[in-house]
Amino acid sequence: MTTRALFPTLFYEGQLGDESLVEELEASVRALASDDTAGKRWSKDHGYRGYTSYASLDDLPQRDPAFADLKRHLDRHVARFAADCGFQLGGKKLKLDSLWVNLLKPGGAHSGHIHPHSVVSGTIYVTVPPGSGALRLEDPRLGLMMAAPPRGDTFVHAEPAPGTIFLWESWLRHEVMQSTAKSDRISVSFNYKW
Template sequence: MARRAAFFFVCCLSYLNSPDFSVTSSRQVLRGPGGVLPNGELRDVYDMEPSTEAREGPLQLFASPIYRRRIRREEDAVRELNEEIAVNFKRLMVRDEKGVEWSKTDYAGGYTSYFSLPALQKWVPPIQTLEQWLKPHIEEFRKEAGLLEEPELFMTDCWANVMGEGTEHCFHQHNRSTISGTYYVQTPRGCSSLLFEDPRLDRTVAKRQRKVIACPAIAGFVVLFESWQRHTVPPNAGEGERISVSFNYHWRYEEPTKLQREA
């Protein structure tokens, strides 16, 4: 239970009253039928875990984990890394003219390198260190989310976020990615949390109150989630700048280039 305490879950709940309904307790996996349907269409092959345990009541099915942990336990090393990242981001806010200009209208009151410099892991040393520290977390999340072991997951994008007073990031999701996440560098008191939207909202005809789950921003913590999860950061009301590093991971479907191997 302690190991799972770092996970939030955005779930589809099935309210099933039949005593005959079963929930999987065995890890044996059966292969669903493939082949061709009578109309000529292909039938998908699927994995199916046999149900052996009968239960009643609400059941959490098809849950998508949201992972939140300290990046490392060595506080001095984490503090040093955060200071180095913050210094580099301050330099970008002066030198990245394209990013500064874009942020004036699309990230008002703050700065992001998303539009101008979206691959910081390839050339910013402290971000390269962060990428190495993220590896065990990515692997743990991959297992918890039930994602395939192959092909390899690698960091495709990484960018800076500096949120000033009132800066916000509207609801969005990360397309063309598998795992997305944020690492918190500086989180002043009162700064905005990361909010996740209930994913069932656009998949039901029933009226449902809009629901979000707040994940507090704490310096030294990493948050990971499946990239399709819609999320937002409301206007920052903290006593200072809220600084974070955002990133995406995706499958490596082909032989990596020399640059990718070195990244």
């Protein structure tokens, strides 16, 4: 008899490998958090503990050379992940659709969600103080398990470090666990579409 694993859920963990770019990104995110009035207002109105450019700025790679450099790195990582996933893209490449920054204050979290209308989503971590909160990934079968006994791996926690890149298929439900850090956690999140 044989037991096979079918339809695996893939999760990519990589490193940016450019410490000076990580430092540039931190300075850029802090400048945006200071200057982006619309983003600060949206964050406050939606109970986001800190600042995000999610609903205010959609041109970061054109606005700031650090984000243009980041995009070039991300394009290569996403192409590798797409190949690992076996995507049949017909000679096309996945394209960056959106990219936003997150400056999460101590005590902040982001509840479970997916990224509709995208193929690959991800985050690169810029500043990760101790206790920042892991990325928690949910078994995509969870809603279908009905009468199944509990499993030990229904949720997986991925612990980032500065320069870490996480990628996953956009339908994979995930959340940011509450930060118990004493300082800000900074990350850049993004979506790629076909």
